[in-house]
Amino acid sequence: MPSSRLACFCVRNARLAAGLISAVALAACGGGGGGAGNAAFFVPPAQQPAAPAPGGTSGESTVLMRIKPEAVGVNCTLGGARVEAGLDADNDHVLADSEVTSTQYICNTTAGADGLSTLVRMRAEPAGSNCAQGGSQVLAGKDLNRNEVLEDAEVTSSAYVCGGAPGATGAAGAVGSNGRDSLLAFAAEAPGGTCAYGGQRVQSGLDLNANGVLDAAEVTATAYVCAAAPADTRWVSVTASSFQTESNTGYQANSSTGVTLTLPPAPTVGDWIKVVGVGSGGWTIAQNAGQRIDTRGLPGGTDFDWRPVSPAGSWSGIASSADATRLAAVSTSGELYTSDDSGATWIPRLMGQPWSGIASSGDGLSLIAASNGGALYRSADGGLNWTNDGSSRAWSAVASSADGSHLVAAAYLGQIWTSADGGGSWTARESSRAWRAVASSADGRVLVAATNGSQLFVSTDYGVSWTPRASGQFWWSVAASADGSTLYATVDTGAIWLSTDSGTTWEAQTVSRDWRGIATSADGRYVVAATSGGRLYESSDSGRTWRATSDGGSWTAVASSTEGLKVAAAKAGSAIQLGTRRTSTTLGTAGSISGGQQDSLELQYVGGGVFMPVGYVLANAAFVVR
Numbered sequence: 212m213p214s215s216r217l218a219c220f221c222v223r224n225a226r227l228a229a230g231l232i233s234a235v236a237l238a239a240c241g242g243g244g245g246g247a248g249n250a251a252f253f254v255p256p257a258q259q260p261a262a263p264a265p266g267g268t269s270g271e272s273t274v275l276m277r278i279k280p281e282a283v284g285v286n287c288t289l290g291g292a293r294v295e296a297g298l299d300a301d302n303d304h305v306l307a308d309s310e311v312t313s314t315q316y317i318c319n320t321t322a323g324a325d326g327l328s329t330l331v332r333m334r335a336e337p338a339g340s341n342c343a344q345g346g347s348q349v350l351a352g353k354d355l356n357r358n359e360v361l362e363d364a365e366v367t368s369s370a371y372v373c374g375g376a377p378g379a380t381g382a383a384g385a386v387g388s389n390g391r392d393s394l395l396a397f398a399a400e401a402p403g404g405t406c407a408y409g410g411q412r413v414q415s416g417l418d419l420n421a422n423g424v425l426d427a428a429e430v431t432a433t434a435y436v437c438a439a440a441p442a443d444t445r446w447v448s449v450t451a452s453s454f455q456t457e458s459n460t461g462y463q464a465n466s467s468t469g470v471t472l473t474l475p476p477a478p479t480v481g482d483w484i485k486v487v488g489v490g491s492g493g494w495t496i497a498q499n500a501g502q503r504i505d506t507r508g509l510p511g512g513t514d515f516d517w518r519p520v521s522p523a524g525s526w527s528g529i530a531s532s533a534d535a536t537r538l539a540a541v542s543t544s545g546e547l548y549t550s551d552d553s554g555a556t557w558i559p560r561l562m563g564q565p566w567s568g569i570a571s572s573g574d575g576l577s578l579i580a581a582s583n584g585g586a587l588y589r590s591a592d593g594g595l596n597w598t599n600d601g602s603s604r605a606w607s608a609v610a611s612s613a614d615g616s617h618l619v620a621a622a623y624l625g626q627i628w629t630s631a632d633g634g635g636s637w638t639a640r641e642s643s644r645a646w647r648a649v650a651s652s653a654d655g656r657v658l659v660a661a662t663n664g665s666q667l668f669v670s671t672d673y674g675v676s677w678t679p680r681a682s683g684q685f686w687w688s689v690a691a692s693a694d695g696s697t698l699y700a701t702v703d704t705g706a707i708w709l710s711t712d713s714g715t716t717w718e719a720q721t722v723s724r725d726w727r728g729i730a731t732s733a734d735g736r737y738v739v740a741a742t743s744g745g746r747l748y749e750s751s752d753s754g755r756t757w758r759a760t761s762d763g764g765s766w767t768a769v770a771s772s773t774e775g776l777k778v779a780a781a782k783a784g785s786a787i788q789l790g791t792r793r794t795s796t797t798l799g800t801a802g803s804i805s806g807g808q809q810d811s812l813e814l815q816y817v818g819g820g821v822f823m824p825v826g827y828v829l830a831n832a833a834f835v836v837r
Contacts, residue, residue, distance in 0.1 A: 273299040273375070275306035287318035327353040330361035342373035391417040394425035403480055403817070406437035444485060453497075458482035458816075464494035471803075473497045478816040483825070485813045486806070493807040497800070501820045504796045504804055509812075509824055511833025512804075513737070513751045515760045515778065515790035520554030526781030529728075530571035530578065531770035533613070535777035537575025537593060538770070540787055541566030547580060549594035554779065554789045560594045570611040570618075573653075573773070577615030579634060581606035587620055589634045600637065610651040610658070613693070617655025619674055621646035627660055629674035641668060641677040650689040650698070653733065657695025657713055661686030667700055669714030681708060681717040690731045690738070693773070697735030699754060701726035707740055709754045720754045728768035732775025737792065739778045741766030747780055747790075758833070761788060795821075796836055805835040 276296040283290045294317060297310040331351045338345040349372060352365040393415065400412040413436060416429040444461040453471045456462060458478050462485065464470035469492035475482065476499050488494050496504070506512025524542040531538055538550045540557075547561040547569070564582040571578055578590040583606060586599035607623040618630040620637070627641040627649070645663040652658070658670040658677075666679040667686060685703040692698070698710040706719035707726060727741040738750040740757075747761040747769070765783040772778070776792040796802030798820075806812060809830035814822040827834075 273302065273304075275299050275304070275310070277306050281316055281318070286316050289319035289321065291316055291318035293317075327355060327357070328359070330354050330359070330365070332361045336371055336373070341371050344374040344376060346371055346373035348372075391419065392421070392423075394418050394423075394429070396425040396430075400435055400437070401480065405435055409481060410435055410437035448489075450490075456484050458484065461485035461487065462494075463487050463489045464492070465489040466492045468492045469495065471495045471497050474499060474502055474814075474822065475816075478822075480816060480818045483813060483815040485811065487811040488806055488808045491808050493805060493810070495803050495805040496812070496814070498796065498802050500799050503798045503802055503821055504814060505794065505821055505823045506796060506804065506834070506836050507751075507794050509804075509827060509834050509836075510829055511758075512824075512836055513749075513792050513794065514758070514833075514836065515747075515749065515792050517761050517780075517788045517790045519786035520550070520779075520789045521548065521557050521787035523784060523786050524548075525783050526767055526787060527566055528568040528580075529768045529770045529779050529781045529787065530569045531772055531777075531779055532571055532575030533573040533773040535772035535779065535789075537571065538779050538787075539569050539571055539575075539578055539580075539594060540779075540781060541569045541580055543567070543583075547594075549578075551575070551593060553777075554787065558594070560590075561588060561597055564588075567606055568608045570609045571770075572611055572615030573613040574615075577611065577633065579609045579611055579618055579620070581609045581620060583607065583623075587634065587637075591615075591633075600634065607646055608649045608660075610649045612651055612655030613653040617651065617673060619649050619651055619655075619658055619660075621649045621660055623647065623663075627668075627674065627677070629658075631655075631673065640670075640674050644668075647686060648688045650691040652691050652695030653693035654695075657691060657698075659689045659691055659698050659700070659714055661689045661700055667708075667714065667717070669698075671695070671713060678714075680710075680714050684708075687726055688728045688768075690729045692731055692735035693733035697731065697753065699729050699731055699738060699740075701729045701740055703727075707754065707757075711735075711753075721748075721757055724748075727766055728781070730769040730771035730778065732771055733773040734775075737771070737775025739769050739771060739780070739790070741769050741780060743767070749778075749792075751792075761790065793836055801837070803837045805837075807831040810834070 274296060279293045281287045281291045281293040294315045295311045297306060297312040300310050329351060333347050333349050336342050336346045336348040349370045350361060350366045352361055352367040355365050396414045398412045400406045400410045413434045414425060414430045416425055416431040419429050446461040446463055448463045448465050449470050450466050456472050456475055458475045459482055462472055464486060467490050472486055472494060474496060486494055486496060524546055525544045526540055527543045529540045536553050538554055541547045543565055545563045545565060546559060547566060548557045549560055550557045564585055567581045567583040569580040576591060576593045578594055580588045586602045587606060588597050588599045590597045604622040604625050606620055608621045610619045616633050618634050620628045624645055625643050626639045627646060628637045629640055630637045644665060646660055647663045648661040650659050656671060656673055658674050660668045664685055665683050667681045668677040669680050670677045684705055686700055687703045688701045690699045696711060696713050698714050700708045704725055705723055707721045708717045709720045710717045724745060725743040727743050729740040731738045736753050738754050740748050743765050746759045746763050747766055748757045749760045750757050764785055766780060767783050768781040770779045778790045780788045780790060796804055811828040812824060813826040815825045817823050
């Protein structure tokens with residue numbers, strides 16, 4: 212018997228106590244097999260008989276019993292258990308040593324061969340002939356089928372532990388003081404951002420002023436019980452070429468020539484429509500004056516509209532302010548241009564240097580440009596005036612923090628250099644390598660640098676120390692999110708690689724192409740990458756899926772606004788292109804969204820003339836947004 216186990220019973224008469232002791236003894240002596248046989252059981256507190264309530268009385272003397280381990284000795288040569296019993300003289304429901312009047316021993320016997328285990332289990336005994344107040348029945352028997360479960364057919368003895376008679380009800384407690392009532396208030400919640408289909412707003416709090424009303428100042432918690440979406444959609448099959456829709460209705464576009472469905476003209480917030488393409492002609496959702504559809508999150512809903520914005524040039528690098536109002540571009544043939552009107556006009560600034568790269572602060576005023584075989588050039592006024600550091604290195608790339616104070620520059624077959632004072636002074640950092648590209652987080656703390664034919668290198672301490680990451684590749688360009696957690700890297704004739712843990716681990720995301728420059732939004736969600744001899748590719752889901760955009764050409768470099776909705780892309784021998792990412796359809800009757808057969812879309816009106824998608828199924832490549 213484990214020394215930590217102790218069973219104590221409250222029994223209401225001596226004869227029952229003796230019977231229970233006999234039952235336990237019988238169970239304990241039931242088996243051997245493999246070791247000294249013994250059995251013991253423990254009554255959980257929840258199954259022990261209830262004690263009388265304070266002030267109550269019981270009609271019989273209280274007998275207590277307990278079982279303790281008995282060490283090897285005079286009483287039990289092989290050890291066992293000592294069963295003690297006695298009257299509960301002090302009525303504390305605990306059998307004290309001084310109350311013990313009867314002691315019996317259940318001793319282990321010599322190990323038998325192939326014996327059966329004895330099992331004990333308890334079950335509730337309802338009030339009746341065995342226990343007037345209910346209690347527990349203790350069952351014991353040999354485990355005949357050796358499944359370690361005492362089945363009813365194996366029970367050979369039983370005893371009852373009965374509850375005592377209920378005691379008298381105790382005195383009521385004292386009335387508390389300074390109590391406050393807790394109040395609830397219910398109000399209708401209109402359809403909207405909290406409850407798409409409306410519902411109830413539940414507010415709670417203490418009635419501090421004891422006026423029986425939950426005042427606004429007393430509200431400490433608010434919860435919402437929202438109505439579910441309508442369970443039964445009323446569906447209308449449409450075969451006509453055009454149809455005026457109604458709110459809260461589903462439409463099946465069932466035509467081989469296409470169906471145009473016009474949005475409800477006067478919806479209320481929370482109204483919705485559903486469209487499903489049944490026929491091969493597909494469907495188009497048209498708009499009324501003042502209406503538009505938010506397309507963010509829809510495949511094809513964030514495509515770019517591109518337009519040329521600069522003179523033609525052999526562009527090698529481009530930089531953008533946070534809002535893409537200020538742009539700067541450099542070419543290998545020696546031109547450096549700036550624009551302060553989102554590319555509408557361009558002004559030549561510095562000429563005659565074989566520029567390899569350029570970087571900008573968030574406001575577009577602090578610029579740094581790298582000359583391959585020359586110096587680093589800095590401007591603090593958006594490109595009006597320039598100074599250089601007097602160096603002469605094969606500078607290949609530069610990057611800047613958002614405030615322009617932390618700068619990093621890489622030299623091909625040279626070192627990486629960093630500056631913490633806006634380029635006033637520079638410190639050589641990592642060893643000489645074939646550095647090709649470098650990117651910085653917004654604060655300049657996280658840096659990533661690419662080599663031609665070796666690994667990526669990452670720094671998380673402003674460039675003081677660098678750690679090699681990823682495998683050896685012919686890396687071409689890198690980009691970093693504002694916080695430095697999301698990093699991108701392109702490979703010449705390879706894949707685009709993504710890291711979401713500040714460069715610790717990397718994973719290839721795309722098929723092999725001749726990738727060139729890459730740029731990302733501040734949150735890392737929107738990405739644009741260039742290819743040589745191909746098209747630009749964009750992603751709106753942090754690089755997991757990619758779609759071709761723009762026309763073809765020898766794209767070299769890209770730069771993105773902070774939100775990722777505007778991108779400037781440089782192409783060798785051509786004009787710089789400015790792309791504006793769509794976030795909605797065109798306002799009014801000129802805007803629309805279309806899908807094909809088996810495509811479906813559910814829109815909900817959110818106010819201000821705007822419908823938002825709340826669900827879609829896409830069987831074709833993408834929705835067509837106009």
